[in-house]
Amino acid sequence: MASGSWAPPRLDDFILTDKLGSGTYAAVYKAYRRHNVREVVAVKCVSKRTLNKASVENLLTEIEILKAVHHPHILELKDFQWNQDYIFLITEYCPGGDLSRFIRSRRILPEKITQIFLQQLASALKCLYEKNISHLDLKPQNILLSGLDRPHLKLADFGFAQHMMSQDEPQALRGSPLYMAPEMVCSRHYDARVDLWSVGVILYALFSAEALFGKAPFASKSFSELEEKIRSDRTIELPTRPRVSLDCRDLLQGLLKRDPNERISFPDFFAHPFVDLEHMACAESLQKATSLVFEAVEKDGVGEHAAALTLYCRALDHFIPALHYEADVRRKQALRLKVNQYISRAEELKVLVSSSNKTLLMQGNTSRELLKEMAQDKPRLFAALEVASAAVAKDDEGMVFDALDLYQQSLGELLLMLSAEPAGRRRERLHSEIQTVMRRAEFLKEQIKTSDWKSSSLDQEALSESVRSSCSLQ
Template sequence: MASASWAPPRLEDFILTDKLGSGTYATVYKAYRKRNAREVVAIKCVSKKSLNKASVENLLTEIEILKTVHHPHILELKDFQWDRDNIFLITEYCPGGDLSHFIRTRRILPEKTTQIFLQQLASALKCLYEKNISHLDLKPQNILLSSLDGPHLKLADFGFAQHMTSQDEAQALRGSPLYMAPEMVCRSHYDARVDLWSVGVILYEALFGKAPFASKSFSELEEKIRSDRTIELPPRPRVSLECRDLLQRLLKRDPNERISFPDFFAHPFVDLEHMACAESLQKALSLVIEAVEKDNAGDFTSALTLYCRAMDYFIPALHYETDVRRKQALRSKVTQYISRAEELKVLVSSSNRTLLMQGTSARELLKEMAQDKPRLFAALEVASAAVAKDEEGMVHDALDLYQQSLGELILMLSAEAAGRRRELLHAEIQTLMRRAEFLKEQIKTSHWKSESLDQEMLSESVRGSCSLQ
């Protein structure tokens, strides 16, 4: 009889099998629908006996939100039922486990993997933000991995969620302390911006293997959060400047200094425009058609730019595709476009490098004419240094110097009177801008092949994680 107490509850139309997890008042089971080709689902069983007034309200809010919000990165509520003892929430099944397990089995995640996960989480939060919904319990355990063929996240567990905006305030303690915003832990008034802090903690943990305020007790955690010390990012592993900037802006103790939701969604590291989604392929194809037209017309510079822009969508499209045959066909096409872009890169580089070298004498003449303008002369000196670095093949250094000089020269141009010096300055700016834009594209295209490979390795990584469940 003892074993019977551990048996899952019975529910008409479903066969409940493995226990996936349990919390204070609910247990989640894997289940099969008896009809409909034995569809696999997850069923959250909530014991009525364990419910108090607050938990009833939370459960009703969770059902209401999940019934009205439909998004590819938010867990789908398929139905809910009840009997004398339990309330059942029937959701889609996520065989990949949760993000906490995924991070724990790898210790840290590569920045590119983390960025893909962040994009998916951000797209779900954007959907909630537009409906004035705050999750209030964001943590890796509440982010599920649904796909065996790629990193496909599902935001789950809306038990603490509320309809609120950045102006609405609340005071109840909700969520998990390690991921709670300081204003919530310190029991002061808080608003929707607490979710942004939680995103920062999740991002930090994925990149560095532990939360920024990892503590042995709540009192130790609270003490760390109340401290005025700036949260410093570990020196290793190294992260990009964009990633570092986002982390520092998310992890501001003062919510008034924290990044806003619109700025978060628009941040270059989040880059929602280029996340892998159903529209990625169509965007890529429309750009590549235009690129081929320019290519056939002999406008190689424009063609290269369009191939670059297309690839920004092709790589996510390649990742998003799950059908093996279509994925292979797409990969073959992408390889062709990359090869053509590499050929164009050589042609365009040769052309604009020639123009750059031809402009040396004009640049020297312009320097002679700028003897009475120290700031203009200094900017031209930086331009000459950029050209020298370019000649040495030091692409990143050259681009930095080109951008520095252009920032100054464009300001100089706006103040320059009509005449020969203005004409030379205008021509110099055009030449430098053309070369700087080319170097940007060169840097971008150098990541295409490796990024495509990274996507495949990431899919394998996810499959490996799922096999550990």
């Protein structure tokens, strides 16, 4: 269908209004149900005149998949109808527009908001993966934002999607060249892993601020230039600026492997610490948080402060997403007050546990020095203990990140030394030293986490504000 300005098609039970977008075969309109509740929907109008055999097959596959898949981050197909001229797909309406437009309007996105979006996309892909479905056209234009107050991604446009099986024959090119995996272009033999490459390109180019690096890894001025870059064997280099977390960089490197056999697998992608599906905002977030906080209160009540702090930390990891997920204004405000109370108590426990841990650590200085004397014949053990001493010094200066890094380095070595150490007094002292250092390292991890809670909550709120601002610019 051409993108002319003529009147929209007529559809029984619906009033079609604003055109939301158009392409070769279809146009999408905002629409209202005529009777009863004035429900707002989107209607994809596919002109029968423009359909060839392949287009019909794609459309039927899209309808089949959308009817079979129900997921909070996949666009819901409410109904489909047809008349003499058109086939109509009636779906939920997403007032936030598509992700590409949102990114262009915002320019800069904090990494934590990027992570929220990525979690939602990964959650949708996990649902498809479990049903052996590949989207095959992942790009920002096919990812919609469901609303303004609680922006949820909705994966849309399943026109190229299919149930993936291993095939010996070359397959057709599907998708958009800029987001197309190299094996699609180079060999025409591909499988579901092409979707992982597309996620990598989206993350590289869009998810982190138009995105991380301002352009797609294969940004080109012509298709021939693009094809040449895709066919090249050169490793994709990630720019050093802007700085992103190690987890984010590690995920990008795993997704953007030219060889699909070297690319991160779907299970490893879903389990990756930057994706962190365990802590994404969902209907179960509040239930998980409440269960953990009950345990924390019990431990707190009997004076087990370290255990209580750990449980409060784990509970707050779910409370922050629950706060974002809650739609009711009153319940959200009540939940925010509770979260602030738990944060305050965690901060109090942090002081108590820190003081206790530091006292034990300083008391262990003499024991550590004695252990060094006993390790004169073990240069590697002596070096690991020196690193532990350096960690304690950084800890005493309040340099939390440096101290944690040194604690973890020393623990890696000390645990290896322990496994090779024969029974005796030195082994007993080494075991005690490892326990002391490990407790302090775990505490520092929780201390770093507590410093992120308030900013995490603010970032969740900032996401809603970003979408509102974005939509006002469209």
